[in-house]
Amino acid sequence: MANGRTAREIKSIRNEAVVALKMLYPTALPAEQLMRSLLGLFPALEWEYFRRDLAYLCEKGYLQRVVAEREADERLTPWRQRWFRLTSRGVELADHLIDDPAMNP
Amino acid sequence: MSRQRSEEPVEAQEAQGPTAARGDGKSTGCEAHTGREEKRSRRGPTLKQTQAHRACLKLVGAVLNDALGALNQAPREGDRVGQGAYYCVLCDLFDALRGAVNALPLAKITRVSKIIAEQRRAETASRRVDLAVRLAALAQKGKGAAYDGTLRPVPGYFDEMVRQIYGVGLDAGAAGDGEKLNDE
Numbered sequence: 001m002a003n004g005r006t007a008r009e010i011k012s013i014r015n016e017a018v019v020a021l022k023m024l025y026p027t028a029l030p031a032e033q034l035m036r037s038l039l040g041l042f043p044a045l046e047w048e049y050f051r052r053d054l055a056y057l058c059e060k061g062y063l064q065r066v067v068a069e070r071e072a073d074e075r076l077t078p079w080r081q082r083w084f085r086l087t088s089r090g091v092e093l094a095d096h097l098i099d100d101p102a103m104n105p
Numbered sequence: 106m107s108r109q110r111s112e113e114p115v116e117a118q119e120a121q122g123p124t125a126a127r128g129d130g131k132s133t134g135c136e137a138h139t140g141r142e143e144k145r146s147r148r149g150p151t152l153k154q155t156q157a158h159r160a161c162l163k164l165v166g167a168v169l170n171d172a173l174g175a176l177n178q179a180p181r182e183g184d185r186v187g188q189g190a191y192y193c194v195l196c197d198l199f200d201a202l203r204g205a206v207n208a209l210p211l212a213k214i215t216r217v218s219k220i221i222a223e224q225r226r227a228e229t230a231s232r233r234v235d236l237a238v239r240l241a242a243l244a245q246k247g248k249g250a251a252y253d254g255t256l257r258p259v260p261g262y263f264d265e266m267v268r269q270i271y272g273v274g275l276d277a278g279a280a281g282d283g284e285k286l287n288d289e
Contacts, residue, residue: 027173029195033196033199033200036200
């Protein structure tokens with residue numbers, strides 16, 4: 001149990017985020033849109049937790065932030081408006097070519 | 106061929122059986138593609154819901170990549186306007202294709218497409234001028250003649266280049282100077 005969520009829930013949400021971006025690969029998507037699409041599957045998904053999931057996936061090297069041209073200062077862009085795309089490592093994970101125990105429910 | 110990674114948890118959930126349904130009566134865009142609303146388990150989505158969601162996203166991704174893929178793959182430094190337009194309309198298109206909104210913001214898309222068209226026209230014109238200048242430089246180099254201080258007649262294409270850049274040719278400037286001299 002972490003932050004009121006079970007390990008299974010956390011992994012499922014992270015998995016679906018990776019799979020969703022894989023379906024759109026190489027297109028990037030803002031975090032807001034990504035979360036809205038995931039709300040169809042996880043209606044109880046909360047933004048604060050999802051933001052942590054995104055940060056985690058970025059640190060793991062599965063997601064990559066894309067800085068749009070109109071972002072004057074990328075550090076000041078709100079998380080909801082930040083763009084993310086899958087890295088090559090993320091694609092490999094989504095295709096089950098590499099294994100990550102932390103992503104295996 | 107191995108299965109897709111995230112099918113596994115869903116199957117595991119299916120094996121455990123669905124628990125209490127949420128029953129909030131809300132539908133999402135992806136559910137609209139399945140044709141009927143399904144009950145949601147507290148532990149997570151069912152296999153059918155997940156499959157419908159992925160099928161929906163797969164179609165959306167295919168359409169977006171077909172329609173806007175060229176803008177996305179363009180080098181960032183070389184095509185900033187294209188990139189900006191891509192990011193500008195992508196969210197709206199994504200929501201519309203996913204079924205989250207009913208109408209596309211046509212006014213916005215029209216405005217963006219006009220900006221891109223103008224930008225492309227300007228880029229093409231400047232590229233032509235650059236090419237002409239480079240060709241002229243190469244031709245000059247090929248002759249091997251260094252500048253010896255003597256004035257030579259201006260090549261014909263130079264007048265056209267000036268006309269494209271400034272809107273008037275070299276003759277207009279010469280005539281204007283002449284008139285000025287006469288006035289004095």
